[in-house]
Amino acid sequence: MSTERPSNLIKHPGQTSIPSLENISDFSLNVTDCTQVVVPEEVFFTVAAAGILENLLVLIAVVRNKNLHLPMYFFICSLAISDMLGSLYKTLENIFIILCKMGYLTRRGDFEKKLDDAMDSMFILSLLGSIFSLLAIAADRYITIFYALRYHNIMTLRRALVILAVIWTFCAGSSIAIALFSYEAATVIPFTILFPLMMFFILCLYVHMFLLARSHAKKIASLPTSTVHQRTNMKGALH
Numbered sequence: 001m002s003t004e005r006p007s008n009l010i011k012h013p014g015q016t017s018i019p020s021l022e023n024i025s026d027f028s029l030n031v032t033d034c035t036q037v038v039v040p041e042e043v044f045f046t047v048a049a050a051g052i053l054e055n056l057l058v059l060i061a062v063v064r065n066k067n068l069h070l071p072m073y074f075f076i077c078s079l080a081i082s083d084m085l086g087s088l089y090k091t092l093e094n095i096f097i098i099l100c101k102m103g104y105l106t107r108r109g110d111f112e113k114k115l116d117d118a119m120d121s122m123f124i125l126s127l128l129g130s131i132f133s134l135l136a137i138a139a140d141r142y143i144t145i146f147y148a149l150r151y152h153n154i155m156t157l158r159r160a161l162v163i164l165a166v167i168w169t170f171c172a173g174s175s176i177a178i179a180l181f182s183y184e185a186a187t188v189i190p191f192t193i194l195f196p197l198m199m200f201f202i203l204c205l206y207v208h209m210f211l212l213a214r215s216h217a218k219k220i221a222s223l224p225t226s227t228v229h230q231r232t233n234m235k236g237a238l239h
Contacts (some may be wrong), residue, residue, distance in 0.1 A: 044094045051087030055080040071160035072144075075136045078164050082129030089122045117179045124175035131198050132167045138205040145209050 058080040062068045096115065099105045105112050144151050174191065181187040 041094060041098065044090060048087040048091040048094075052084050052091075055084045055087070069157070071155045071157060072137070072140050074157075074160050074164060075133055075140055078167065079130060079133035079137065082126050082133055085122055085129065086126035089119060089126060092119055092122075120182075121175040121179040124178050125171050128171040128174055129168065131195065132171060135198055135202055136163060136167065138202045142205045142209060145212060 059077055062073045062077050096105065096119065100112075105115075140155060143154055147154055178187055178191060
């Protein structure tokens with residue numbers, strides 16, 4: 001894949017406004033009167049480090065607290081890992097850009113292209129991991145609401161681990177395939193369709209859960225006051 005990244009369009013402090021000779025033709029074709037935004041490199045590192053740290057705290061909290069060793073929290077940990085990969089990708093990308101500016105790396109070398117493909121794979125892995133983790137969390141909440149009495153039989157810890165293993169195996173294989181065959185239509189089109197399809201499916205699950213909650217709220221509101229108080233007292237006694 002090409003090593004020209006969107007981050008290169010942002011002007012860093014000390015960077016001259018004159019384009020390099022290899023990009024002079026591209027620059028001349030994209031002349032714009034928009035004001036250039038100067039973003040210090042420290043900002044990217046700070047945001048990425050904060051993302052890694054906060055997601056690491058989530059993982060530590062779940063691992064150390066045995067009460068959180070439940071399928072739902074394992075899915076949340078999966079989401080935290082994918083977010084950490086995204087932050088790590090951004091950190092490595094900035095380091096790669098800095099090394100290129102210092103002359104230690106070139107933009108057209110074989111090693112740099114392989115490094116770029118590896119970073120692209122990490123980004124795609126983070127993106128796919130986030131989407132499928134969100135889908136797993138939504139499905140888990142759906143089962144909790146619609147199959148509350150059977151939830152612990154349906155979503156066991158072993159099944160949750162198997163689901164996560166399948167998710168990350170698929171995401172890892174897909175990220176490598178997309179990075180290596182990014183110019184093949186047979187690779188790009190299926191995954192282009194996959195993203196909006198997964199988001200639509202997640203949205204449908206949450207809309208269905210919202211409609212059920214609203215329906216239950218209306219039923220409770222329509223009950224006589226004495227019945228509502230009686231059920232509330234019974235609920236408190238049970239807890």
